[in-house]
Amino acid sequence: MSAPAIGQELPELVKNPTTRQLVQYAGAQGDFYEIHYDQAYARSVGLPGVILHGLLKAAFLGQLVTDWLGGRGELVDFEVSYRGVDEPGRPYRCRGRVSNVDGNDVELEVWGEDESGKRTTVGTARVRLS
Amino acid sequence: MSATGTITDVIALLKSRIGVDGEPVTATIEAGHVKRFVEAIGDPNPRWTKEAPPTFLVAIAPVSLHMADAEVYGTGWLNGGNRFEYLAPVLIGDVITARGHVADVYDKRGSSGAMLFIVFETEYTNQRGEPVARLRGTLIRR
Numbered sequence: 001m002s003a004p005a006i007g008q009e010l011p012e013l014v015k016n017p018t019t020r021q022l023v024q025y026a027g028a029q030g031d032f033y034e035i036h037y038d039q040a041y042a043r044s045v046g047l048p049g050v051i052l053h054g055l056l057k058a059a060f061l062g063q064l065v066t067d068w069l070g071g072r073g074e075l076v077d078f079e080v081s082y083r084g085v086d087e088p089g090r091p092y093r094c095r096g097r098v099s100n101v102d103g104n105d106v107e108l109e110v111w112g113e114d115e116s117g118k119r120t121t122v123g124t125a126r127v128r129l130s
Numbered sequence: 131m132s133a134t135g136t137i138t139d140v141i142a143l144l145k146s147r148i149g150v151d152g153e154p155v156t157a158t159i160e161a162g163h164v165k166r167f168v169e170a171i172g173d174p175n176p177r178w179t180k181e182a183p184p185t186f187l188v189a190i191a192p193v194s195l196h197m198a199d200a201e202v203y204g205t206g207w208l209n210g211g212n213r214f215e216y217l218a219p220v221l222i223g224d225v226i227t228a229r230g231h232v233a234d235v236y237d238k239r240g241s242s243g244a245m246l247f248i249v250f251e252t253e254y255t256n257q258r259g260e261p262v263a264r265l266r267g268t269l270i271r272r
Contacts, residue, residue, distance in 0.1 A: 024170035029189045033207060045206035054209030055188055059171040062184035066175060078184055081211035
């Protein structure tokens with residue numbers, strides 16, 4: 001793979017989360033907040049239905065970065081901000097691009113998009129190439 | 131006590147705990163747990179049979195404290211964001227200790243109503259006492 005250059009896009013990662021996956025994730029993380037698996041509860045607090053865990057979306061974006069990075073280096077830091085809710089049963093597109101290169105230090109802008117193209121999660125990852 | 135009084139009190143209570151570490155939690159990074167986690171996130175990278183993936187540390191210990199106390203405020207929780215800082219790899223078999231505290235508490239009144247923000251920080255160290263990661267997270271009560 002060629003050296004990262006500013007503007008270069010990361011290969012897109014499309015996830016198709018299901019309610020089953022939300023339950024799996026709830027168990028694996030140990031986050032049993034009802035908005036992630038109980039439809040009636042989720043609606044009672046003003047949500048359209050059960051929603052993805054923010055940290056599940058962070059994990060998807062983490063995979064986007066580590067798949068792109070491969071064995072070329074290490075993650076230095078990774079920051080995500082949750083801007084909107086996402087429901088299971090809809091594709092979740094993880095995308096990113098190289099936003100800065102300073103020697104072996106590379107900064108990536110990453111985001112997750114819902115079906116309408118809205119960026120419901122935005123973040124930054126910094127990696128150091130070895 | 132009025133609801134407003136209660137909310138003022140809970141903010142004062144949470145603020146009084148800023149910087150005070152919660153009880154440390156120690157856990158082994160178990161292959162089976164990491165396997166369940168990567169299956170749940172759908173990441174088949176074989177690297178995760180030896181090492182924990184980037185967000186795994188959230189699964190070994192609670193990343194927040196005093197949440198029950200804040201529930202007098204609003205009706206639901208939202209996750210505002212997370213920031214992970216990586217200092218050393220976390221390998222299967224490592225024994226990790228998580229130490230967390232509240233870093234900041236504030237409330238805001240905006241167009242979508244009142245929101246309470248609680249910022250948590252957790253530092254993770256391994257069995258050799260080396261810091262491996264830091265996590266900062268913002269939970270929102272509204």
